[in-house]
Amino acid sequence: MSKVVKRILITGNEACAEGAIRAGCRFYAGYPITPQNELIGYMSKRMREAGGTFIQAESELAAINMVFGAAAAGERAMTSSSGPGISLKQEGISYLSGCELPAVVVNVMRGGPGLGNIAPSQSDYFQATRGGGHGDYRTIVLAPASVEEFATFAFDAFDLADKYRIVTLVLTDGALGQMMEPVPGSLFSDMKPAKRQSKKGWILDGCRGRKARSIKSLFLKDGELEELNKKLQRKYEEISKKEVRCEVLYEKDSEIFLIAYGIVARIVKSCVEKMRKNGLKVGVIRPITLWPFPNDIISKAVSKAKSMLVVEMSEGQMVEDVRLAVGDKCKVRFYGRSGGNIPTEDEITKILIDSRRGK
Amino acid sequence: MKKVFSRSKLLKDVPTHYCPGCGHGIVHRLIAEVIEELGIREKTIGIAPVGCAVIAYDYWDFDVCEAAHGRTPAVATGIKRVLPDRIVFTYQGDGDLAAIGTSEILHTANRGENISVVFVNNGVYGMTGGQMAPTTLINQRTATTYSGRNPKLDGYPLNITDLLKYLNGAYYLERCSVHSPKEVLKTKQAIKKVLQNQIEGRGFSLVEVLSMCPTYWNMSTQQAVDWIGANVVKQYPLGIIKNGDQA
Amino acid sequence: MGKIKINKEKCKGCGLCVIYCPNKLVRISEELNKKGLYTVKFEDNGKKCTGCSMCALMCPDFAIEVYR
Numbered sequence: 001m002s003k004v005v006k007r008i009l010i011t012g013n014e015a016c017a018e019g020a021i022r023a024g025c026r027f028y029a030g031y032p033i034t035p036q037n038e039l040i041g042y043m044s045k046r047m048r049e050a051g052g053t054f055i056q057a058e059s060e061l062a063a064i065n066m067v068f069g070a071a072a073a074g075e076r077a078m079t080s081s082s083g084p085g086i087s088l089k090q091e092g093i094s095y096l097s098g099c100e101l102p103a104v105v106v107n108v109m110r111g112g113p114g115l116g117n118i119a120p121s122q123s124d125y126f127q128a129t130r131g132g133g134h135g136d137y138r139t140i141v142l143a144p145a146s147v148e149e150f151a152t153f154a155f156d157a158f159d160l161a162d163k164y165r166i167v168t169l170v171l172t173d174g175a176l177g178q179m180m181e182p183v184p185g186s187l188f189s190d191m192k193p194a195k196r197q198s199k200k201g202w203i204l205d206g207c208r209g210r211k212a213r214s215i216k217s218l219f220l221k222d223g224e225l226e227e228l229n230k231k232l233q234r235k236y237e238e239i240s241k242k243e244v245r246c247e248v249l250y251e252k253d254s255e256i257f258l259i260a261y262g263i264v265a266r267i268v269k270s271c272v273e274k275m276r277k278n279g280l281k282v283g284v285i286r287p288i289t290l291w292p293f294p295n296d297i298i299s300k301a302v303s304k305a306k307s308m309l310v311v312e313m314s315e316g317q318m319v320e321d322v323r324l325a326v327g328d329k330c331k332v333r334f335y336g337r338s339g340g341n342i343p344t345e346d347e348i349t350k351i352l353i354d355s356r357r358g359k
Numbered sequence: 360m361k362k363v364f365s366r367s368k369l370l371k372d373v374p375t376h377y378c379p380g381c382g383h384g385i386v387h388r389l390i391a392e393v394i395e396e397l398g399i400r401e402k403t404i405g406i407a408p409v410g411c412a413v414i415a416y417d418y419w420d421f422d423v424c425e426a427a428h429g430r431t432p433a434v435a436t437g438i439k440r441v442l443p444d445r446i447v448f449t450y451q452g453d454g455d456l457a458a459i460g461t462s463e464i465l466h467t468a469n470r471g472e473n474i475s476v477v478f479v480n481n482g483v484y485g486m487t488g489g490q491m492a493p494t495t496l497i498n499q500r501t502a503t504t505y506s507g508r509n510p511k512l513d514g515y516p517l518n519i520t521d522l523l524k525y526l527n528g529a530y531y532l533e534r535c536s537v538h539s540p541k542e543v544l545k546t547k548q549a550i551k552k553v554l555q556n557q558i559e560g561r562g563f564s565l566v567e568v569l570s571m572c573p574t575y576w577n578m579s580t581q582q583a584v585d586w587i588g589a590n591v592v593k594q595y596p597l598g599i600i601k602n603g604d605q606a
Numbered sequence: 607m608g609k610i611k612i613n614k615e616k617c618k619g620c621g622l623c624v625i626y627c628p629n630k631l632v633r634i635s636e637e638l639n640k641k642g643l644y645t646v647k648f649e650d651n652g653k654k655c656t657g658c659s660m661c662a663l664m665c666p667d668f669a670i671e672v673y674r
Contacts, residue, residue, distance in 0.1 A: 027441060053440040057433070058466035065430035065463070069437020072424050073404075073445075077437070095427050204422045204438065206445050208401035214416035216407075216425035360609065364662040364672035375667060379620035379643070384666025540626055540663045573620070580621045 006185030012150040012176040013038035015183060016106055017046060019151035020078050022191035023158035025104065026052030027070035027077040029063035033085045034118040035174030036108040040080065060085035064092030064105070071101040072215045074203035076158050080106035082174070083116065083124045087132060093167050094133025097232070098217025102161035105139075106154065106170045108177035111340030119340025120173035122262060125317035128171045129291045136229055138236045139167040140243065141290040143261040147181035155191050162196065164239055171290060173313065175342065176263050239292055246294035247286040248301065250276065254283025256352065257301050259322055260311040261287045264343060268311055271345045275352060282352065290318070295325040307331040307355065311348060314338050367391040369400055369420050376414065378485075380580035382537040382570025383411055386479055387418050389537075389547045390450070393554060394421065403446040404438055406431045410452035411485040429460025432467035435474045446557055448475040454484045457493040457519040464519065468563045471528030475553040476565035478520070480595065481572040489575025493517035496594055501575065516594050520567045523601075530562035530603035534595055536569035538587040542597070561603055569595055608657020608674040610648050616669035619644040623661030623670060629654040632661055 010018070017039050020028070028047050030040040040056065047054035053070070057063035063079045070077035081089065086107045096103050109124045111117035128141045140160050144150040150172055157168040204215055219225035247265075249272065260268040265286040272282045285301060285308075287294050302308070307330055310319040319334040326332055335351050337343045366372070369391035377383045394400055400421045407415040409428035416423035426434040431449040439447040456464050456478050467474070483501050484490040490503040496516055498507040508516075523529045531553060535546040546568050553564035569591050571583035578586060610632075617639060623632045623646055631654060635647035648655075657674030 027437065029437070055436065055440070055470075058462050062430065062433040062463050062466065065427060065433035066437040066440075068426070068430075069406075069424070069434035069439075070441045071437075072434070073438045073441035075441040077441075091427055092430070099425070204404050204424050205442055206402035206404060207422050212419070212421045212423075214407075214423045214425065216416065218413060218425060220414075360657075360673035362671055363608075363657055363674045364659045364670070366668040366671075370668055374616055377666060379618035379666075380622060381620075381666055384668070385664065388666075388668055540660045543663045581625055584622070584625065 007182040008185055008187065009180050009182050010147060011038045011178055011180050012147040012172065013108065013178065014042040015147045015151035016154040016170065017042040018188050019154035019191065020104065020158070021046055021050050022188055022193070023076065023155045024193045024196070025076045025078050025158055026050065027067065027075045028052070028079065029055045029057045029066035030080050031057055031060045031063050031085055033082045035110055035120070035178050036080050036082050036106070038178065039106065039108070060088040061092065064089040067103050068092055068096055068101060071096065071103045072099070072204050074199040074205060076162070078104040078106070080108065082108050082110045083112045086124060086127065090132035093131070093139065094135055094137060095217055096167050097133070097137035097139070098135060098228070099215050100165040101215070102165050103167050104154070104157040104161055104170065105167060109171065109173040111338070117340045118174060120175035120263065120342060121313050121338065121340055122173060122264065123314040123317070123338060124171070125290065125312070125314060128169055129293070129321070137232060138291055139169045140239060141169045141171050143171050143288060143290050144176065145262050145265045145286065147176065147179070148183045148187060150176060151183065151187060159194060160243065164235055166235065166239070172262055243289060244292045244294050244297070245288035246297045247288060248283065248297060250283035251301060253281055254304065255281045255306045257283045257285050257305045257308045258311060258348070259285045259287070259298070259308055261290060261318065264311050264313055267343060267345055268348065271348045274345070275349065280352065287318070293321050293325065298322060298325040299329070302326050302329045305330055307333065309351060309355070310334045311343055312336045313342060367395050369395050371418055371420050373417065375418055377411065378574040380571055380573040380583060381411070382481060382568070383479060385537040385543060386477065386546070386568050386570065387415065389543070389550050390477060391419060393547060393551045397551070397554060397558070399446050399554070399558070402444065403448070406435045406447070406449040408449070408451040408455035410455050412450055412452060412479070413486065415450055429455050429458070430463055431455060431460060432463040432476070436467055436470070436472050439472055439474050443473070446554060448477060448554065450477045451479070452485070453480045453482065453492040453494040457517050461519065465523065465526070468523045468529040468565070469526045471530065471562045473557055473560055473562050475557045477550060477553070478565060478567045479570045480567050481570040482591065483572055483575045485572050485575055493519070494595070496590060518595065520565060520600055523565065528563055529565070529601060531556050531564035532600040534567040534569070534597050534600060536587055536592070536597055538569065538571060538584040567595070607653050608655040608672060609650060610655065610661060610673070611671045612646055612648055613669040614639045614645045616667045617643070617645040618667055619646060620666065621646070622664040622666065626660045626664050628658065628660060631655050
């Protein structure tokens with residue numbers, strides 16, 4: 001009798017919400033926007049079941065500032081949206097960064113710019129990795145490529161955010177958000193949050209037994225703000241050393257590396273499997289943390305590869321980071337589809353075949 | 360002789376940056392006195408606005424959080440929901456509350472968040488040099504209404520506190536002033552009331568305080584207090600606008 | 607009867623106390639404080655101050671202490 005393998009069929013958006021709850025997130029403020037509505041819908045029921053706070057705010061902008069307050073009070077707090085809403089949250093994210101407050105923000109990307117459309121896209125990469133807000137700041141950016149990863153990255157995001165007191169962005173797209181995929185039955189029950197460090201040293205919970213304190217990002221005195229910036233930069237360096245995540249396939253013998261993240265990486269992988277069967281020495285590099293970007297891994301891979309092809313659902317954004325990492329050591333080509341279109345295997349394969357014939 | 364009046368212990372012994380004759384200093388003192396009298400210093404969290412009072416945390420000796428311009432009520436919502444037994448109040452100016460923060464104050468009131476709001480209405484944007492605010496009076500000259508506020512071009516003075524009256528979530532709304540000792544005492548009572556409401560869990564309570572801004576009204580202190588008494592109160596009448604106790 | 611003490615360094619010479627002292631016992635003096643602002647002076651030769659605290663109520667700079 002075959003062993004019954006218990007699995008859960010769940011959308012990416014809902015898996016993300018459940019992952020957050022399992023990480024101990026007890027404050028969520030959000031606003032409806034396609035393609036992320038399943039997340040706020042699921043959270044509205046589940047968060048209150050878990051004894052936390054759920055607020056559908058009057059705007060994405062209010063939502064991020066509610067998250068700011070909850071984080072200042074020491075709670076694990078989260079908000080989610082899609083591109084247009086994430087744009088409204090940029091001011092809040094800059095303030096969170098200036099105040100060194102931990103928070104998790106989820107962006108289920110859609111076609112842009114402007115109202116764009118509600119189909120999947122990766123065209124918010126610059127906004128996510130360069131920061132759409134003002135000032136020198138970084139946010140950790142995790143890019144899941146499966147429903148399971150969407151859940152586990154949401155779970156991990158809270159530990160990362162608290163560990164470094166930084167905003168951690170989980171960046172995915174409408175396809176991954178809305179599609180359903182089976183995940184292991186014990187995925188969620190196995191999620192046990194690690195022991196959390198006390199936040200008593202810096203949160204605002206009333207000055208009983210301590211001096212009064214404030215949480216702020218206004219530094220008017222001479223040199224104060226630069227000092228804060230230097231402190232932030234030291235933090236970002238540490239994160240860049242310790243928290244890079246990247247997946248590489250066929251590292252040893254590949255002449256051409258395809259580089260893609262999120263759902264596009266899945267397309268690229270199946271493409272590569274087929275081409276390798278036809279004797280093409282092709283590999284895959286899948287950045288998982290888009291910031292910190294896996295520069296070293298990419299530049300190392302270049303020593304063996306003749307050329308690289310970056311594939312994105314945009315007009316080319318991550319390709320710039322790849323070129324920065326590679327320099328002039330090898331040719332980096334780009335293929336992308338925008339406006340909510342997804343690159344297909346055939347298109348990618350054709351690009352590769354043409355490139356081999358030196359087109 | 361016994362000392363009968365001195366600086367509240369909740370006010371740090373530092374000079375303030377406010378202009379001579381500005382009402383902010385008075386409202387800061389009243390808040391400190393009330394919090395001291397209610398004995399809630401150790402569980403109070405104030406939220407400072409972006410505006411003249413942005414560095415209120417340099418003057419109050421209790422926990423204060425800074426908020427982005429206009430987002431003060433949203434930050435307060437986040438804190439209060441996470442720490443419901445703490446006393447959370449926002450301190451906001453007319454630009455912070457009635458211009459960029461209109462959506463936040465309206466929805467925070469509409470959700471009946473159990474917080475207190477101290478809304479200082481001095482009719483201009485002080486910190487940035489005296490520009491028109493939503494509460495600037497008709498024909499009042501400011502840095503951006505050089506020949507006087509013209510409703511056809513600049514809109515009408517906004518009675519935001521009266522607007523909030525229609526929201527079921529708004530429990531208590533009052534408008535006071537600090538342009539004379541009598542009004543200062545009434546303002547202190549109102550501040551006590553909005554904080555007391557919160558302690559008793561009655562819900563969203565706001566006090567609007569008309570305040571002098573001699574510098575950007577281009578007036579002497581005397582002219583400024585007279586201006587409030589003669590003109591501002593006509594557009595912004597003093598008194599209790601909504602009292603949930605009597606609903 | 608009453609008297610008040612004015613913290614000269616905190617006073618900005620705004621004159622709110624001068625306006626509201628019922629017995630007009632406070633006036634803006636020629637004395638400058640460190641910031642170069644004219645500060646107010648309490649002069650009560652006739653012992654008319656009742657310690658009513660009107661001045662302190664109005665002082666935005668917490669500069670007045672009242673005794674009775």
